[in-house]
Amino acid sequence: MMESASCDRKTRSSSRATAVEQHQPPVQVLTCANDPYTCDKCGYSTTVQSTMFTHMRTHTLQNFFVCGECGYRAADKGNVSKHMKIHTGEKPYMCEECGYRGADKKAMDRHVRTHTGERPFACGKCNYRAARKSTLTLHMRTHTGEKPFACGECGYRSAVRSTMDVHMRIHTEEKPFVCGECGYMAARKGSMNRHIKTHTGEKPFVCGKCDFRTTRKSNLDVHARTHTGEKPFACPDCDYRTADKSSMNKHARIHTGQKPYTCGECGHKMTLKSTYTRHMRTHTGEKPFVCMVCGYRAAQQGTMDRHMMTHKAFHACNA
Numbered sequence: 001m002m003e004s005a006s007c008d009r010k011t012r013s014s015s016r017a018t019a020v021e022q023h024q025p026p027v028q029v030l031t032c033a034n035d036p037y038t039c040d041k042c043g044y045s046t047t048v049q050s051t052m053f054t055h056m057r058t059h060t061l062q063n064f065f066v067c068g069e070c071g072y073r074a075a076d077k078g079n080v081s082k083h084m085k086i087h088t089g090e091k092p093y094m095c096e097e098c099g100y101r102g103a104d105k106k107a108m109d110r111h112v113r114t115h116t117g118e119r120p121f122a123c124g125k126c127n128y129r130a131a132r133k134s135t136l137t138l139h140m141r142t143h144t145g146e147k148p149f150a151c152g153e154c155g156y157r158s159a160v161r162s163t164m165d166v167h168m169r170i171h172t173e174e175k176p177f178v179c180g181e182c183g184y185m186a187a188r189k190g191s192m193n194r195h196i197k198t199h200t201g202e203k204p205f206v207c208g209k210c211d212f213r214t215t216r217k218s219n220l221d222v223h224a225r226t227h228t229g230e231k232p233f234a235c236p237d238c239d240y241r242t243a244d245k246s247s248m249n250k251h252a253r254i255h256t257g258q259k260p261y262t263c264g265e266c267g268h269k270m271t272l273k274s275t276y277t278r279h280m281r282t283h284t285g286e287k288p289f290v291c292m293v294c295g296y297r298a299a300q301q302g303t304m305d306r307h308m309m310t311h312k313a314f315h316a317c318n319a
Contacts, residue, residue: 037052038045041059046052054076057064064073065080069087074080082104085091091101093108097115102108110132113119119129121136125143130136138160141147147157149164153171158164166188169175175185177192181199186192194215197203203213205220209227214220225231225243233248234241237255242248250272253259259269261276265283270276278300281287287297289304293311298304 036047037049039052039055039059041056044052044055046055065077066073067080067083067087069084072080072083074083085103091103093102093105094100095102095108095111095115097112100111102111113131119131121130121133123129123136123139123143125140128136128139130139141159147159149158149161151157151164151167151171153168156164156167158167169187175187177186177189178184179186179192179195179199181196184192184195186195197215203215205214205217207213207220207223207227209224212220212223214223222244231241231243233243233245235248235251235255237252240248240251242251253271259271261270261273262268263270263276263279263283265280268279270279281299285299287299289298289301291297291304291307291311293308296304296307298307
């Protein structure tokens with residue numbers, strides 16, 4: 001199980017905060033003959049026999065320490081002691097910069113990096129550096145292509161658990177983010193942030209060629225192509241070209257006949273989400289467009305535009 005290290009120099013990763021502190025900025029800790037205890041399961045090595053015994057429990061699942069509150073299990077008693085602070089609310093470590101309090105030193109070390117800008121974990125494939133080892137692990141999947149999280153509904157795969165959680169809201173129709181101004185609901189925080197700007201009027205992205213402003217950088221990138229004439233997205237079935245990918249996806253449905261939006265009330269299928277949104281108003285009776293002159297309400301923008309012409313004609317006759 002444990003044997004003396006025979007190689008001249010071995011490399012192992014360290015997840016201990018003390019090891020990271022002693023070997024910054026490199027990501028890995030170098031060990032040699034002074035690490036006599038080596039795990040035959042995974043190659044982990046250490047100079048301390050008791051540490052190796054603790055490590056081996058991660059493979060044997062024996063003698064685990066268990067939290068009496070929630071059943072959390074750990075091979076090291078110290079890890080359970082740190083875990084218990086979640087239940088007790090104890091946060092003995094305080095940041096001198098901002099007063100942030102943490103339950104353990106490791107968490108505090110990570111927090112301090114938000115002030116120092118230190119990024120000790122480096123990618124071996126590119127120049128990317130991270131403040132956390134877990135962040136580097138996620139980044140490495142951009143190189144390996146690994147996507148361990150799979151959707152059980154549609155086969156979608158993701159490299160990040162949080163991305164999968166957001167994706168699942170497509171199927172559950174969960175929309176946890178609610179606008180305090182108008183009640184609009186969104187599945188993603190980013191979508192809500194963009195929506196809020198419709199109330200604040202904030203449009204931070206500005207075109208350098210004209211007065212166009214927008215709430216999203218991606219919109220500005222697409223808009224810029226109206227000046228350059230660039231249309232990088234080409235349809236393989238016809239000569240249609242477009243400046244943005246979403247327009248190409250919509251166009252492709254002309255050829256495939258795909259109608260992904262289905263009305264739950266009557267079963268009507270539609271190609272475009274905007275068509276689906278308008279159609280649903282025939283069932284809900286929603287009329288979001290309001291005439292500022294007389295209070296008339298309409299379900300469709302086109303209907304409101306035609307209504308507004310009646311006011312223009314009236315004013316023209318009385319001029």
